[in-house]
Amino acid sequence: MSSSKQPEEPARRIRLTREQRRRQLMDVAWRLIHDEGADALTLGRLSEKAGVTKPVVYDQFDSREGLLAQLYQEFDANQTAIMDDALRACEARLADIATVIASSYVNCVSRQGREIPGIVAALAGSPELAIIKKQYEQGFLEKCRALLAPFSGKGRIPSAALWGMLGAAEALSNAATNGDITPEEATEELFATIVAMVERAAGQSPEA
Template identity: 65%
Template sequence: MSTTQANATAPPRRRLTREDRRRQLLDVAWQLVREEGTDALTLGRLAEQAGITKPVVYNHFATRPVLLAALYQDFDARQTALMDAALRSGEPTLPGTARVIASAYVDCVLLQGNEIPGVIAALASSPELEKIKREYEAIFLEKCRIVLSPFAGTGEIGAAGLRAMLGAAEALSHAAANGEITAVQAQEELFETIVAMVERTAVKVAGMHT
């Protein structure tokens, strides 16, 4: 069969939908960060790695900060889905809920590997990106507050305790990703931190009523 005949009978290449193209670009961007670091992530480099022209990338991500924000949003969506699924099937107790939060957070960071710390660091480089990170953190913390509140007596789990929990979650999960501690150690320490935070709130409430 001649080359012309082969080309005539070959199925046409399927054009990706906008959503599929965006997913492809995010996957390639994660791979680029994993292999070469966040500093290497530019729109031009992304186009080269994805095998497409720059205008296609610019059509999805107008600037590098927009791309970084999209990567963080992608990470957050994955973390939220993992946590929601675990909460639906987990035990509705303080230990059960705390373990779900701890495991889901650490597992999601480990699933993303060493890429997410670099993306988070890049987000902190500009007020606009830092604001986006803070907004997603606030949503995560509010979700934690809602699911943990039933175990805090009639007390309100405060912002300070939730922020301390998030700080521990980030530090422990990143330490696990870097191999400083194991995933189990990170999950157990975060689990203890969450339980202690809720129990402190319950004790304060009980003390006010005695």
């Protein structure tokens, strides 16, 4: 009786569903940006890092801009979910709501690391993507307006003030991500900015 071993069968490749493949490619894209920066993110480079052919990547994302838009959309959805969860658990007081807005924004950007500033810069370089980014920003500002307006006395927060708050949020979050300040310092400063904005709109210090 022969003692020779039967040749081993090659490992079967697991065929991913379309949604599973998209999730895989998105995860690889996030890691690629983290390791090499947003400028390195191309569909060709993504196919190399993911170990798939280019047609597989192009079947999911028709262009680099489309992929960047999907990544930013995912970040925005995560940030919104984190904020909504915290809002459901907090008291309807200015101090509590301002804390949720500040901590959610800073923590979400800090958790994502250097990827978000790179994606934001890439979005700004494309007119089409800049429009998408602005739409998400306006949605965030209107959400903040609705949350904070009841504490403003007159029931309104000027748009200029909200855009100023967003600028502060981006700058402070990026500084925390770069290690120039701590996330706690960024959150405290953003909290103070939000409260001051509401108090200025009210013309007096509202009850927290």
